[in-house]
Amino acid sequence: MIEVLNVSRQYGSFWAVQDLSFSVDAGEIVGLVGPNGAGKTTTMKMITGYLVPSTGRLRVNGIDVVADPTAAQATIGYLPENNPVYPDMSVQDYLVFVGRMRGLSGPVLKERLRFAVGACRIEDRLVRPIATLSKGLRQRVGIAQAIIHDPGILILDEPTSGLDPNQIVEIRDLIRELGRDKTVILSTHILSEVEESCTRALMIVGGRLALDDDIEDLVGARSLLLRIEEADGDPTPVLAAIPGVRSVEAVGPRHRLHLDDQGEVGREVFRVAVSEGWELAEMSVERRDLEDVFRSVSRRGIA
C-alpha cells in the first residue's frame, strides 16, 4: 500500500512534481507514464526515500517515508533509473552484498538468493563480473537485487529502457510474474508496455497527475467494425436493435457498432447475420489505442 499525499518537489526554482496525490493498493501493477522530464523518476525517488519531498507526505505500508525512511525502505525493492550496479563485482557477490545490507544472512540469504536468481534466470551467470553481462542480463541482475528480500512493493524505474525487443518481452514477463504477489509501480514512456504489464495507468504531465484509470477501462473494446455483403436492404436498424449496441455508423462499405461495454455482442452479431442471411465478410474488434488516449491527455495538459 503506497500513499502519496499532495507531494511537491522543487529543484531550485523548478517544480519537478506539483501537488501529486495518488494511492496504490496491494497487488496492483501500476504504470507511471508521461513524457521525459514529467516527474516520474522524481516521484519514485521520493517513494523510495532517496529524495525528500519539498511538501506533502508519503506513506508506504503505513510508514511515513520521511520520518522513518529505513523502516519504509525495508519493505521496498527498488530498481533505480539506469540500473546502477557495481560492475567489478560478480553477480553473486553483488546480490549477497545487497542481501546482507538488507539484513539477510545464513540459510535465509541462501534461499532468497536461490529464489531471486531463479526468478530472473541468471543462475548460470553467478560468477561472472557484472561488467561482462549484456544489458538485458544486467537488468535482470538489477531486478534480482530488488527482490532479494522478498519485498511487498517493487518500484522499477524504466525497467525496459535500452533493451532490444526480445529482452523487453522477457523483462515484461518477469514483471508480470512478480506482480502476482507484489505491488508494483513501474515507469516507462513506452505506452504499449503499460497495456501489456499493468492493471492501472497513472499519467504525469508537467509534474501533475493528468490521468488515473484502469487499463481495461482505457483500452477495452469500444466498437466492432463489420463488412456485410449480400444484405437485402439496410442492415443498420437490425444492427442497432442488438442488445449492447449503442449506435451504428456507416463507414463506406462497413458498419461500425459502438458498444455499451464488452459483452457477448460479437456472438449476437453472428447469430443475427445468419438469421438475416447476410454474408459477414469482415468483423474486427476495435480497441481504443492507449497512444491516442495519452496523446490527447498530453495535449490537453492538466485536466
Place this chain on the structure above:
Amino acid sequence: MSKSLVLAGKEFRSYFSSWLAYIFIALFVAAALVSFFFLAGFFADGRAELRGYFSWLPLTLAILVPGLTMRQWAKENEMGSIELLMTLPAHTRDLVLGKFLGTMGFVAVALLFTLGIPITVEILGDLDWGPVVGGYAAALLLGGAYVAIGLYVSSWFHDQFPALLVGWLLCGLLAAVGHETVLGWCEALPAFVSRTFAFVGFWDRFRAIERGVLDLRDVAYYLSVTGLFLYLNVARIRTKRWTA
C-alpha cells in the same frame, strides 16, 4: 553497526579486485624503506630504532590515503550507485562508517607489509618493541584521520581525480603546517600562529611518538579530527536527500 561491517567488507575486498591495490602497497612499502634506510640515515646512525620510518609516515600516508578514498563516494556519485546505497535500509552513519572501516582495513594491511622493517632491525640489533607498537598504533590513528578527511572530500565530487587532488591538498596541508620548517617561517608572525599550526599539524605531533610515548592528547586530537570529518561526511550525504 552490522550493516556498516557488511559495507566495510565489500569495500575492503573491492580494493583487492584491482591491481592498483598491489601497486599502492608496493609504493607504500618502498617509501617506507627509502625513508627508513636512506632519508633517516639508519645505517649512518647505527642505532636499532625505527625513528626514521615513523617520522616520514605523515607524508607517505598523506600521499597514499587520498588515493584510496578518492573513489569511495565520487564513484558512487558518478555511477549513480549512491542511489542504491541510500535506498537500502541502512542509516547514513552506517554507510559512512562502513566506508571508513573498509578503507582503514586496507591501510592496516599496507602498514602490516612494513613490519619487515622492525623485524629486520630486530635481526640486526636489539630492538625495543615498545615504541614500535606505539608507533604502529599512532600510524593507525593518523591514517584514520586522513581516511576520514579523504572520504569527506570524495563525497563532494562526481569524479575521482579532483577528489584525489583536493585530498592531497588537505592532507598535505595538515601534515605540513606542523613541520618544523613551516613553524620556522612563522617565527616572524605572532606566536599564536605557530602555536596553532603546531597544534593543528600532524607532523610535530607525530614526532612525539618517536620518543615511544603515545600521548593521550595526541590520541584525542587524531580521534577528534577523524570524528569531525566522519560527522561532516554523514551531514554531506544526508543533504543529498534534499539537494540531489
